[in-house]
Amino acid sequence: MASHMNEYFRPVRQLDAENITFAAGVTALNEACALALCDPGDAILLGQYNYGAFPTDLVARTGLSFVYAAFGDSDQFSENCVKHFEAAYDQARQNGVNIRALLLCSPHNPLGRCYSQAALRGLAKFCEKNDLHLISDEIYALTVYQRPRHANESFTSVLAIDEGIIDPDRVHVLYGFSKDYAAGGLRLGCVISHNRAFTQAVRGGVCRFSSPSHFSMDIATKMLEDRPFIIRFLQDSIEALARQRVLVEALLDQSRISHLKEGNAGLFIWLDLSEFLDPYQQLDDGWAAEAALAAKLAAGGVVLSTGKRYQSPKPGNFRMIFSYDEGTLREGIKR
Template sequence: MISARGQKHAGKVTPFWTAFDRIIGDAFCHETNPGGIVNMAISNNSLLEPELLAFFGANLRLQPVDLTYGTSLFGSHRLFASLCRHFNLGHTFAPVTPVRPEHLITGPGCGPLLDQLAEHLAEPGDGILVAAPYYNGYDADLACRAQVQCVAVYSSDDDGTGAQNFEGVSALRNFAATKDKWESEHAGQTVRAVLVCSPHNPVGRCYDREALISYGRFAEEHNLHLIFDEIFALSTYSSKPHCTSHTSDPSFHSALSIDWLREADCDPARIHIIWSASKDFGINGLRVGTIVSQANDELLRALKATAKLYMVSSPADALFCALVDNQCVYDDFIRTNQARMAQAYSVIARWCEFHEISMKQCTAGHFVLVDLTRFLPDHVDGEPLADLPAREGALWTSFLSHAVCLTPGSNYHCTRYGTFRLTFTLRRIALLEGLSRVEKALNLPSWPHRDEALTEIEQSMETIAAPENMPTVTQAQLGVSQNVVAEPIRALDVAASTARARAGRRDYVDSLRSMLKDGGGSEVLLNCGMGMNTPACA
């Protein structure tokens, strides 16, 4: 027997957790698993994967202290110094007040850090306002342990993706009304904070400076904390000539760059920033992140009580610091990554243009929102689908049956069914293979510029030179691109695991199709992401 709380958590592990586990366990690799699933759902940046593997392989330098509990329970002295360097140097964050070690609490990624902030800023059942659409992992990050609810704020003018939702005071559309309505419907519960994702996931845009200041004024007026998720801060790029809809500066502005008291009349003690190396450096697996709170000593003391449960491992600490502390590598990495992102975005934009698929124009993040409404099926195996959720779920399932995974926009609280988020920061072969499989799932003709795009990408890899101290390595040197395994057992393991994965894929696709035919479209969509309680797409 387990506790009632444990039973509640166990109930959240739906059959779709198994589906997600099989998706990532059956990952496409053109050498070792060419029939595997091309994952265009998770926000994973592989554009500098070979260079990172080579650099980390040559630069892991552990000290004796790394084999102990380290130099601090809240993040090592080495990690504090590297994070301060990261925030204070350059023009990206441009802090008004330099970030110091005493402003930081570290942890293994933004999810655990949000969990801690929810624990210390709100009571169970309280709410945090988030503009919709929003990253679906927030729901689980806030609710799993802290039992805090995400309160979605919907635009009254559009689907929440238009420019006005990221510019000036119009970014605060419906916030006050949503807060009042939610509190009136939840007696005894209070909205405690606002959570702002900039650059935005899943829209791929940055809030302008006036919008951030407007958020600060709103937080002060309503006595709220203001949390900024800046996990994509360095993942910006030029989308010209494909992006023409921006009416203001699309550049990233960090919350650290604002003098909150002077510019917004907002108490700086309300301002908290989370950032992780996962997205900007393409290292989701290393799990290095931090909270920056420069004017709230009480919160930092509270965080220290839980931080020891979320320590960053010494090897991850050491590898991240090696990358950040080498200024040449750090600068070149950011430049190269942004250039390759722009090139990959160009491929997606031209592919969508050819197929007359509408997409939201972006300047940040690893993904685009595409409108696939016209492809939503009416039937599954000859049986009619009851509603739009079922039709969107059926299209998602069809993608899986073609060994490619995208994420339905309803997972991100998009109001328009048929919107999907598509990640484009894949290695060139995986990107083009994924697009080819999407074409098959949608019964579209092959993009005639595929070979041209492949050549263009290969040439750009030469012109967009890798960082000087991060040499590229060949696949032969790596062993395999997904996992480095011993050569004698590789063929046997790959064949066996691929066979198991494909058999499992047939099983869960069949179960999803059955659920859709039984009228379970909403249940499919509520669980078809990849993350915590509803497995979510980072």
């Protein structure tokens, strides 16, 4: 894995096996980061749109809380995002909340976008200034495709941030096999860090009961050692995703379903179905109207993740996965 990440993530400091700790999935490692870096009562800072399972993974058993940065109409993937994180951090401090880490999802789930290098450098400076750890969930790192006739974004790992901006001991990256390699059944994730004390804590205590299967490790090792297979698999994957993105956007446009135009990462697209919410129910409780629409869609055989799950600031957004065959996509959008 170290050789693989050195090739694809291009870290400024080369990785070796001692920098990487495996567990039975990234879910366990999310919690491990929280337990190793924070004390009960502390908080973690996130952007308002974020991966829907973070609250369960990092908060359920740790005694932590989340502080969310709101971005309004600003581009949260540009350097402008830094001032919004700073504002949320300052407000939390005024409220007596002790923030210990900034958590990013990069590439982003559910918006499918990549942080610019300027944004990552700015966030690294922000973390260094305020004595924060920078945790980056990069599980979609190699699921970044090229869309024709669009301004495509590139993935940059926080491990590739220029030296001297942030203490490497503050930087921790989460990665796994479930997304880029379509191998969720292996239940195999890893955390990458140059911080020896953090690595020792995760290996020696926190993840003691989350050890990965030896069978999974063996399969993963054989996959990563077969470089021609890995190169071909990843290339086939991003080419297929690019084709499906073009198809799904065409189908959504034909059906006049509003969706996020930006983004070229991940397996999903962000929909705006707010016009289909029950107007009377929405006046009383917009989130209940969103849940009712989700239930109605599910009854018709279409299961979408609701915006509320991803801390959407307003009801009516849904995440739709488009990595299906063409027939399934056409039927789902028609319904």
